[in-house]
Amino acid sequence: MASTLSQALGALDEAKVDEEVRGELAAETPALSILGELQEGMRLVGEQYECNEYFLSELILASEIFKNASALLAEGLAKQTDNKLGTMVLGTVKNDIHDFGKDIVHMVLESNGVEVVDLGVNVPYERFVEAVREHSPRMVGLSCLLTTVFDDMRATVDALAQAGLRDQVTILVGGGPVDKKRGRLCGGRPVLRGRSGRGRGSQESTGGELT
């Protein structure tokens, strides 16, 4: 049975989530335990998304509630063991300034325990290389909206290869115009649309693990 806090997040009850988190902190519940309840709440949100009860609009709200609630835990979490599942370096590739799809991926992964290093938009190839060297992520996410930047996606993957980093990471490519064929031409693993395919690319990429 999910906790009251988890259920409140699953129901997108922003005020209740805030009240519950503050109450648990006052009762000296460990921050890591509260975070676990919030992640369970996000799992409930995901279930409702899978069965067409929730849509992108609800995912955005859920991520916002999660982010604000997590901020209340920041001090407590800093003292405890890192509970992150792994790291992803994420960005919209060079010559494309669209960030909406990328931001959604950021929110969903972060609220599911993945540490996301978000490089922003119009990210130069070498910036991805630097970030991979610096953060040693398991995955790199490349986003685009424009068909005209497919070459920049490819060039980003090539830059990682030339730096000798290609084999250290799984590269996921996504965005409005990316289909299976284009994704593979870009040198990455396409993350496809659709509820049944949601997150499948990342699960396949990691064998279900993000360590």
Add this chain to the structure above:
Amino acid sequence: MTTPRELVEERWRRIKAAVALEKPDRVPVVPLGDAFAARMTGVSVADFCTKPEVAYPTMVDAFTSLGDIDGIQHASYNVNMLSTLWLSRLKIPGRDLPENDLWQVEELELMTPEDYDQIVDQGFGPWRDRYFAERLDNLMDRVGPFVGSLPDAFAAWDAVGIPVVSPVITTIPYEYFCGGRSMRAFVLDLHRMPDKVQAAMDAAQPALEEGARGVIRAFGLKGIWVGGWRAASEFLSPKLWERFVFPYYKRMVDVVVAEGCIPVLHFDSNWTRDLERFRELPKAKCVLSLDGMTDIHRAKELLGDHMCLMGDVPPRMLTIGSPDEVHSYATGLVRDIGPTGFILAQGCDIPPDAKPDNVRAMIAAVH
């Protein structure tokens, strides 16, 4: 020898038959491509998207060399029109980007929640005028010359016998506010302050309807784009969509149809969930233009006896596919979605890096 005027009349007859769900002599093809036209003809994208005197001749040159088309969706192009629709700033080639890059819309929160109150208090028109002047750097100074060039653009298409089907764009308050606020902030507004947003939408809608009515009369338009991008079903729960999206489209469509004009519902992204709702729109008066994300076959099942469908050769297929692949897809559409109540087109817009031979293959599919 058929004159350009006779050609325009013949092609309009074909298009109107499709809209009326009658059987035309063949399926019409009505494409659109803007930056594609510039790149294809070697014109600078920077000049194309900012200089009205460059834009429409470039489009005419491009689309008279790709095979016989029955119409063109827009007569011309100007990048500043995007700011008028989405209340957003732009990255413009030649100014902010290399000369032949594609323009891009900046996702910024230029609108604040206080603007909803101001729209109610001041009226949408005056609020928007000030927004254009103060937050979009006197936008109308750049839009004016483009609007002034439209009669010349219409004449240029008339001269080559090609009807301009839907040369002006209108939409609903949702799309304006979503652009001005940014998608994330706006969706949170829908959850956190729904009454305030709805009050602003209700204040804006009559002004947008009046604007559409005015432009239809001023230019004698036979068709008008009614755009839908981020209002798509895939982004919103049914509860939000039913409250903030569909009622406003219905009102706008009713206004356009009452003017004797064809609303071309240019609906990008996935609207499959709500297709049945479109049966509430006037029968045999509208066009539903899909971009390859909505299931057009499902649309045919649900709406085939109610409204004309348009589309939906996927833009990415025009970029990376082969002419055979495009031709096969397009002839499949003509066979399965046509021959009645169907207009062949690309989904959304022909992308700038589409291969001209792929566009030729699409156009050839109706001949």
